Amino acid sequence: MNNVFVYCEIEDGQVAEVSQELMTKGRSLANELGCQLDAIVIGSELDGIEKEIYPYGVDTVFIADDKRLYPYSTLPHTSIIVKLFQEQKPQIALMGASSIGRDLGPRVSSALHSGLTADCTSLIIGDHFDKKQDKNYENLLYQIRPAFGGNIIATIINPDCRPQMATVREGVMKKEVVDPKYKGKLVKLEVAKYVSEADFVVEIIERHMEKSKVNMKAAPIVIAGGYGMGSKENFQLLYDLAEVLGGEVGASRAAVDAGYVDHERQIGQTGVTVRPKLYIACGISGQIQHRAGMEESAQIIAINTDPEAPINSVADYVITGDVATVLPKMIKYYKQNTK
Amino acid sequence: MKAYKIIVLAKQVPDTRNVGKDAMKADGTINRAALSAIFNPEDLNALEQALRIKDSFPGSTVTILTMGPGRAAEIIREGMFRGADGGILLTDRAFAGSDTLATSYAISQALKKVKDYDIIIAGRQAIDGDTAQVGPQVAEKLGIPQVTYVEEVQKIEKGKVFMKRRLERGVETVSCPIPLVMTVNGSAPDCRARNSKLLMKCKHAKTVTELQNSNEDYLHLYNDRPYLNIPEWTVNDIEVEQAELGLSGSPTKVKTVENVVLQAKDAKIISSSDNDIDELMRELIESHTIG
Ligand SMILES: Cc1cc2nc3c(=O)[nH]c(=O)nc-3n(C[C@H](O)[C@H](O)[C@H](O)COP(=O)(O)OP(=O)(O)OC[C@H]3O[C@@H](n4cnc5c(N)ncnc54)[C@H](O)[C@@H]3O)c2cc1C
Ligand SMILES: Cc1cc2nc3c(=O)[nH]c(=O)nc-3n(C[C@H](O)[C@H](O)[C@H](O)COP(=O)(O)OP(=O)(O)OC[C@H]3O[C@@H](n4cnc5c(N)ncnc54)[C@H](O)[C@@H]3O)c2cc1C
Numbered sequence: 001m002n003n004v005f006v007y008c009e010i011e012d013g014q015v016a017e018v019s020q021e022l023m024t025k026g027r028s029l030a031n032e033l034g035c036q037l038d039a040i041v042i043g044s045e046l047d048g049i050e051k052e053i054y055p056y057g058v059d060t061v062f063i064a065d066d067k068r069l070y071p072y073s074t075l076p077h078t079s080i081i082v083k084l085f086q087e088q089k090p091q092i093a094l095m096g097a098s099s100i101g102r103d104l105g106p107r108v109s110s111a112l113h114s115g116l117t118a119d120c121t122s123l124i125i126g127d128h129f130d131k132k133q134d135k136n137y138e139n140l141l142y143q144i145r146p147a148f149g150g151n152i153i154a155t156i157i158n159p160d161c162r163p164q165m166a167t168v169r170e171g172v173m174k175k176e177v178v179d180p181k182y183k184g185k186l187v188k189l190e191v192a193k194y195v196s197e198a199d200f201v202v203e204i205i206e207r208h209m210e211k212s213k214v215n216m217k218a219a220p221i222v223i224a225g226g227y228g229m230g231s232k233e234n235f236q237l238l239y240d241l242a243e244v245l246g247g248e249v250g251a252s253r254a255a256v257d258a259g260y261v262d263h264e265r266q267i268g269q270t271g272v273t274v275r276p277k278l279y280i281a282c283g284i285s286g287q288i289q290h291r292a293g294m295e296e297s298a299q300i301i302a303i304n305t306d307p308e309a310p311i312n313s314v315a316d317y318v319i320t321g322d323v324a325t326v327l328p329k330m331i332k333y334y335k336q337n338t339k
Numbered sequence: 340m341k342a343y344k345i346i347v348l349a350k351q352v353p354d355t356r357n358v359g360k361d362a363m364k365a366d367g368t369i370n371r372a373a374l375s376a377i378f379n380p381e382d383l384n385a386l387e388q389a390l391r392i393k394d395s396f397p398g399s400t401v402t403i404l405t406m407g408p409g410r411a412a413e414i415i416r417e418g419m420f421r422g423a424d425g426g427i428l429l430t431d432r433a434f435a436g437s438d439t440l441a442t443s444y445a446i447s448q449a450l451k452k453v454k455d456y457d458i459i460i461a462g463r464q465a466i467d468g469d470t471a472q473v474g475p476q477v478a479e480k481l482g483i484p485q486v487t488y489v490e491e492v493q494k495i496e497k498g499k500v501f502m503k504r505r506l507e508r509g510v511e512t513v514s515c516p517i518p519l520v521m522t523v524n525g526s527a528p529d530c531r532a533r534n535s536k537l538l539m540k541c542k543h544a545k546t547v548t549e550l551q552n553s554n555e556d557y558l559h560l561y562n563d564r565p566y567l568n569i570p571e572w573t574v575n576d577i578e579v580e581q582a583e584l585g586l587s588g589s590p591t592k593v594k595t596v597e598n599v600v601l602q603a604k605d606a607k608i609i610s611s612s613d614n615d616i617d618e619l620m621r622e623l624i625e626s627h628t629i630g
Contacts, residue, residue: 110479116439264508
């Protein structure tokens, strides 16, 4: 009761990255609050999945395993979570700000009349004094998130309703196993008690998932191209530099929209968030939505013909020049001066 | 052939994407009041999907429902210029300070008054609040299914809508019985442009409040041409529990808001000359940033 709950997303039979990150965060919140960490997994053929989950410090894993529960569909997953939360009364519930979490979270929060904060970048425990009611609230979840296209950062609280729900994007929290032998317990839910026939009215006819090939989040160096790269062909310069430096290629949305590169490489508010050791922005103006996904990089180099480009304001090195000239020079120097 | 009653949920938003120099305050934060008010971009994608259904099923109607201050009537007119049949402005001080739950409560109560809707189409996300929560919450409050991230309505057959969804890592085709709420993704086709005939026809469309505040010489027109009257609903026109509205109906509270300050780092400025680039690379290799 009154625990911290994480909704565990399943991808190809495995726990999604974002869920692993949230369990790590959930564990530290639970420690601070002196409560337990629980997880709910919904899907099919989940035998043994709990073993992947305990090491994050999860005390109870609830599993709803049924053929009809995979692939994810809104209504049955909502019904299970709503009922389980009514029984378990968690104080905090976390979900990924993923295609699934952002579909599921709002529906669950509406059914439970509990508030939901979208896309948090930080979650901390704190107190709140309400002047109007002259009332002090202890140990609330501060849900910190950007809004207004990233131009403001709001701290949102949920004083009276439970659970306090929040979604967090992949890559925002760090994942960490607390103890590979952590002892948790397993509770298998009797699915028929949680869902009804009416939950299956939406039919999935076809599904085509691309295995994510690129792993930008793990790359120590990200070389990102924008609309200023000018063409798909010019993007080759980025792949060349990435190859010699051992990095991955990322992109702005304008470059994705222009068809220079696939969507999975998009960095920013509606793409992935990266924080590599080195980020090289090539022909990217640096709009706020793009910066949201890269400004925590340890070092940033901006290559832009415009000396006033907004990207320069977050850069450590500003190269004012044409990507077509600068990139080949970088490749050449590196090849000549390292083995 | 069947005709459908389609409601498009649309929000007027400040243009957070174009924060020009004039919207920047001296301290590097943005002056929100200086941003222009626009039709939320993904709501235009939603409108286009609605208009396409109307094109395929003649006799269908497209109504824009927006909750906001009086000036939000602008987006209803904008929608009419592009082919919507009309709209409803839901406006009341009691809605101020709503979080997404209070917003979706008010919108769903208005939809209950509209009553015989078939398809409700929202944008995926508004660019100011940035939550993407209102669509799914409206669906839950109406007790009907939702289909999010729709990129294309493929067909409507035997009371079911077939849609292609764009997910983070792929695409999915689903069918869903009517009535439903769908939310449309920005990757869906752009909205058609204004139609000049519709612009002429609808440019004087007004809400009662706008009419009262204008020196309209042709008041009789509004009796002769009912489509020029944009219905304006307040809390008195829909069935609502006051406690569920606005701040009191919002479980989430904004505790603090911090403006993001854009301050320039002390960047090293480098030219594209061979010398400068070589120097930079040498520095990066020496500091083990690369290599
Ligand atoms: C800084 C800040 C942070 C906030 N964070 C949160 C938060 O985390 N959680 C929360 O619950 N609330 C939050 N809010 C409140 C929230 O922005 C408002 O409730 C807002 O009215 C609706 O949310 P949205 O803009 O995110 O819309 P979204 O949910 O992103 O909108 C999705 C779609 O719903 C439809 N829609 C939305 N609003 C309307 C409308 N008024 N009229 C017609 N259709 C509409 C449109 O089709 C739109 O495309 C925040 C507000 C601020 C100022
Ligand atoms: C809700 C929302 C979400 C968004 N999410 C994202 C997101 O996740 N990621 C994202 O990136 N964007 C996102 N955007 C879009 C964002 O606002 C910008 O439009 C986009 O980042 C611009 O991409 P760009 O910098 O490549 O293009 P542009 O703004 O067109 O900039 C091109 C730059 O290239 C420079 N240039 C031109 N030629 C050369 C040359 N030969 N050599 C060097 N430099 C050159 C120009 O000076 C310019 O600075 C989002 C927008 C919205 C509204």
